């Protein structure tokens with residue numbers, strides 16, 4: 001499957017390849033305007049009067065927070081976020097991720113949005129593990145244990161710059177966000193599966209997968225009758241075009257030659273893989289082969305729109321909302337510690353949301 005094939009099927013956007021110049025300009029501005037000004041550039045591209053019902057599955061990495069801000073700033077009668085589910089085998093741990101989302105929703109006066117967590121539920125009092133736990137382990141290892149080698153998740157390290165920092169958004173979450181009445185309660189938190197079932201059975205839903213696909217793949221496998229309610233899936237993940245400049249230059253190692261493809265750290269652990277797909281390959285397979293229309297936003301697209309110095313400076317000037325301040329301060333920390341992976345990802349979220357807006 002080539003990138004151009006994917007984008008040619010992207011309704012509303014004629015072709016990424018043809019219009020790349022436009023996207024390059026459009027994305028930073030879209031994000032800038034949305035994040036800092038709030039009310040959107042109004043483009044009445046919706047076919048019907050019905051709001052688009054949206055479910056987001058996220059591992060609450062910093063860029064995902066930006067995407068949520070963007071979405072929550074939309075006019076609710078056009079884009080209506082129904083529910084958020086937490087992927088517990090990505091960049092955050094379930095409890096921290098839930099609290100982070102709760103604080104954001106409280107700040108934005110959206111306390112009504114349900115939040116479900118993966119990796120909980122599905123364990124009976126007698127110790128039987130049902131196959132719908134959906135966290136900590138990729139699907140292929142579930143149903144047998146809740147502990148294991150974590151062969152995929154161990155690619156996301158625990159210490160500085162890894163889960164430790166993403167859990168707290170580098171300490172910014174508690175320092176900045178107000179805390180409302182909702183907080184994570186172990187064993188009482190609605191599960192990701194419950195929340196997905198509730199949201200999707202209530203009507204046609206557009207699903208955004210911006211972490212690994214574990215929760216949604218389990219949902220599709222357990223609820224085939226609800227598949228018809230999923231209108232479209234937007235996936236942030238993958239790396240499509242291999243562009244290793246092998247040629248005749250044998251002085252460079254394969255990981256050097258392929259360094260522009262994947263985003264795993266360290267690079268030579270697997271130069272091709274992208275985290276969201278790598279974390280649960282079978283889940284991604286299940287989603288991509290579900291038969292539901294999918295728009296994939298791979299690293300190939302992200303790489304064309306890095307956060308530039310100009311963008312950063314412009315954002316610094318537009319600090320009129322708490323959301324803009326939170327974004328800017330998060331970005332600043334990321335820049336200062338050189339966590340470039342996130343810089344790229346922020347762009348990817350922007351691309352997804354941009355594509356939804358142009359979806360007809």
Ligand SMILES: *[C@@H]1O[C@H](CO)[C@@H](O)[C@H](O)[C@H]1NC(C)=O
Pocket residue numbers: 075076077078
């Ligand atoms: C939201 O969109 C609806 C329908 O397009 C419109 O009637 C309403 O004025 C919009 N609200 C805001 C705050 O822009």
Ligand SMILES: *[C@@H]1O[C@H](CO)[C@@H](O)[C@H](O)[C@H]1NC(C)=O
Pocket residue numbers: 124126127128
């Ligand atoms: C555990 O409980 C469930 C439901 O009550 C039951 O179906 C299952 O057989 C039990 N498993 C064991 C090992 O006792």
Ligand SMILES: *[C@@H]1O[C@H](CO)[C@@H](O)[C@H](O)[C@H]1NC(C)=O
Pocket residue numbers: 241243245
């Ligand atoms: C592949 O890499 C070469 C050298 O870096 C570059 O010139 C070319 O544009 C790349 N091709 C694609 C399709 O990205």
Ligand SMILES: *[C@@H]1O[C@H](CO)[C@@H](O)[C@H](O)[C@H]1NC(C)=O
Pocket residue numbers: 242244246254
């Ligand atoms: C690059 O060369 C190495 C060593 O010959 C080979 O294993 C690898 O598959 C090549 N990669 C690509 C993308 O052609």
Ligand SMILES: *[C@@H]1O[C@H](CO)[C@@H](O)[C@H](O)[C@H]1NC(C)=O
Pocket residue numbers: 249251252
């Ligand atoms: C081969 O790769 C090395 C290391 O990146 C580089 O210094 C050299 O210029 C390359 N040679 C050619 C012929 O591309």
